[in-house]
Amino acid sequence: MLDFLKLPVAAFQDFLVLSGRALNNVFRAPHYWDDVFQQMDIIGVGGLSIVSLIGFFSGLVITMQMSRSLAEYGAVDQVGPIVMLILVRELGPVLTAVMIAGRTASGIASELGSMKVSEQIDAMRALGTDPIQKLVIPRMIATAVMLPLLTIIADLIGMLGGFLIAYFTLRLPSTEYWTPAYQILEYNDLVQGLLKPFMFAFIISLVGCYYGLQTTGGTQGVGRATTQAVVVACVWIFILDALLGRIFVHMG
Amino acid sequence: MGATNGQQQSVLRFENVSLAFDETIALDRVSFEQKAGETRVVLGQAGSGKTSLLKTAIGLLKPDSGRVWLLGEEITNRSEHDLFPLRSRVGVLFQEGGLFDSLSVGDNVAYPLENQQTGPSIAPDEVERRVVDALSFVELEHTLDKFPGELSGGMRRRVGIARASVTEPPLVLYDSPTAGLDPITANTIVALIAKERDVRDTANLMVTYRYQDGEIMANFRYNPESGHLVHVAAGSNGLSTTFMVMEEGRLVFEGSQKELEESNDPYVTRFVRH
Numbered sequence: 001m002l003d004f005l006k007l008p009v010a011a012f013q014d015f016l017v018l019s020g021r022a023l024n025n026v027f028r029a030p031h032y033w034d035d036v037f038q039q040m041d042i043i044g045v046g047g048l049s050i051v052s053l054i055g056f057f058s059g060l061v062i063t064m065q066m067s068r069s070l071a072e073y074g075a076v077d078q079v080g081p082i083v084m085l086i087l088v089r090e091l092g093p094v095l096t097a098v099m100i101a102g103r104t105a106s107g108i109a110s111e112l113g114s115m116k117v118s119e120q121i122d123a124m125r126a127l128g129t130d131p132i133q134k135l136v137i138p139r140m141i142a143t144a145v146m147l148p149l150l151t152i153i154a155d156l157i158g159m160l161g162g163f164l165i166a167y168f169t170l171r172l173p174s175t176e177y178w179t180p181a182y183q184i185l186e187y188n189d190l191v192q193g194l195l196k197p198f199m200f201a202f203i204i205s206l207v208g209c210y211y212g213l214q215t216t217g218g219t220q221g222v223g224r225a226t227t228q229a230v231v232v233a234c235v236w237i238f239i240l241d242a243l244l245g246r247i248f249v250h251m252g
Numbered sequence: 253m254g255a256t257n258g259q260q261q262s263v264l265r266f267e268n269v270s271l272a273f274d275e276t277i278a279l280d281r282v283s284f285e286q287k288a289g290e291t292r293v294v295l296g297q298a299g300s301g302k303t304s305l306l307k308t309a310i311g312l313l314k315p316d317s318g319r320v321w322l323l324g325e326e327i328t329n330r331s332e333h334d335l336f337p338l339r340s341r342v343g344v345l346f347q348e349g350g351l352f353d354s355l356s357v358g359d360n361v362a363y364p365l366e367n368q369q370t371g372p373s374i375a376p377d378e379v380e381r382r383v384v385d386a387l388s389f390v391e392l393e394h395t396l397d398k399f400p401g402e403l404s405g406g407m408r409r410r411v412g413i414a415r416a417s418v419t420e421p422p423l424v425l426y427d428s429p430t431a432g433l434d435p436i437t438a439n440t441i442v443a444l445i446a447k448e449r450d451v452r453d454t455a456n457l458m459v460t461y462r463y464q465d466g467e468i469m470a471n472f473r474y475n476p477e478s479g480h481l482v483h484v485a486a487g488s489n490g491l492s493t494t495f496m497v498m499e500e501g502r503l504v505f506e507g508s509q510k511e512l513e514e515s516n517d518p519y520v521t522r523f524v525r526h
Contacts, residue, residue: 114353122312123350127415128336128368 015210022136022206035138043104043139044146050103051096051150052157058091059083059158063165076170080181083162088185088193089248092155094241097200100147101233105208108139109229112212113222121213131213140205147201148194155193192248199244200237207233261288262324263423263455264309269318271304271501278304279315280501286455288422289492293466294459295523296498302459303347305498306425309457310342311335323423340368343416343424343454347431349408351400351415358396361386361415368419386414389451390444406437410444417448424448426458430465442468443481450474463523469493470509497523 062083070076112135115121121131159181166172211229215221264286271279278301286292296302307313308320311327319328322338330338344350351360361383365374374382387393390410400408409429416424426445430438442465449456450473458469470493472481495512497505497520505512505520513524 118348118353119346119350120352122307123344123346123352125312125332126310126339126342126344126346126350127364128340130332130336 011214014214015206018132018136018210018213019202019206021132022140022209025130025132026137026141028133030133032134032138035134036141039138039142040146042107043100043142044150047100047103047146047150048153050099051154054095054099055087055092055154055156055158056161058095058154059087059161059163060165062086062091062158063162064169067165067170077172077176077180079162079166079170079172080177080179081184084159084181084184085189087155087158087162088189090241090245092151092158093193093196093200094237096151096154097147097197097204097237098234100143100150101200101204101237102230104143105204105229105233106226108205108208109212109215110222110226112209113215113225116213116215117218117221136206136209136213139209140202143201143205144198145201147197147204151193151197188248188251192244196241196244199240203236203240204233207236262286262321263288263290264323264457265321266305266308267319267321269308269315269320271301271308271313271315277301277501278313279308281318282498282501282503283318284496284503284506286423286457286494287492288455289453291449291456291469291493292458292496293469293493294457294496294498295461295463295466296459297461299500300498301501302461302498303427304501306344306427306457306459309425310339310344336368340364340419341421341423343419343421345409345412345416345424345426345429347427348405349400349412351408351411353400355399356396357387357392357398357400357403357411358383360400360411361418364415364419382418383414386418387411389417389448390414406433406441409433409441413441413444413448417452417454420452421454423455423457426456426460428460429458430460430462438462438465439468443472445469446472446481447474451476461523466493466495466509470495 063079066079066082067076070079070082112121124131124134163174163177166177167174208229211225211232215225217224262285266282266284269279269282270277282305294302294305304313308315309322311320311322311330315328319326321327323341325338327335327338352363355363362379365379365382384393384396387396390413392407392410392414395403395407395411400411403411429441429445433441445456445458446469448454456469458465460466468481471483473484475482493509495505495507495509496503497512499519505515505517512520515521515524
């Protein structure tokens, strides 16, 4: 009766096994630091421009939308703190993670998927290398380091985008935008603003690796794995965001 | 050829090995034993379980039941980590070569030397010398800095042979080394495999659907003086080639070339008479 649940449950179990092995082996030799730095470059430096662009426009748009509502209450000077809180708590981490999921989870899934279907993963195992150590862990570490950094950059550039609207359209002096925005931030905001991307990074990298390593069925399978990786990573990002959001709102 | 006692040593042994993927049976109670210095040619059509047999032999696939011994040690339930030392003594050529796209040809061939940690690490100039030697063996020393994507299918297999044999393992496994190649290139590849066998005195397990590949392995030897393969009378050359035929995961034939050619089994004869 519950047969339709078999596949997703089995897939989730396999995903947990892969995640468990990856997390368990993080501190175990051999470490492939060259691969870690190469992945940091691909994920972090490579994703910088798109993340900056998204950050800039989200800050810009939030400020525009907010300014109208705030003007009705004569509270235009509150735009800085509002944009800051929205960006740091929610949009910065989530939008950056979704962008990086689209860019990195798909990249990881297609690269590992191609390696799987052309027997390079088997060759790696046959030649004495554990694919978890060589492929999964470097991508996991690189994403976990780079995603929080990218989020900080997205937050900053988002604030800058908001400032342009506040300054030129709302005629708000720069101190009235930046000072209250800076003052509103609490420890709780900063922790969730950095913890979220850190957690999302594991979802993005491990989901990408999982679908890549599970690929079967030639080039068509690689395409399927790539799509699934992005969709599943995004869904889990939103679910985890809601869970973390609930925890932090209560703490606050 | 190796010492007489070495000939008796088992390099690969399957005992009632079965393996299935969901509903598909890949191996069905397969049993055989391969001795050191022996060549085995496994014939079978696509989906008959040839590749599964080869992957099970080095623990890339775990059997559902039965037992596997590799180089005298049982590997049936070994963990991945514990398999690495044994795998380092086995060379494998995967179907399309299995070369790492992101590494140059030289780095691909150097990979087993640099990553198989079975002893003291090898000095970089020694690695380079052995890589060049291995590539010269397959006459591809000029491709050292190229990437696999720049090579033809036949050249990729040749680099794969160089990578499989660079550590001079006592057992080399070949998965359909001639699949998808034109007949001339295919013969070149098999000639190289025979040369590798005779020069380095290795045991070979070759999985293929082409009977001609097995014929060359069984009846030709590499002559180091002329640098070519020469035909030798079967049975008089110290060569020991055993043919195996697989059908839907079962081993339906095991024996010499003569026995294979005399077989009346309709499936077996399909490979021989064409």
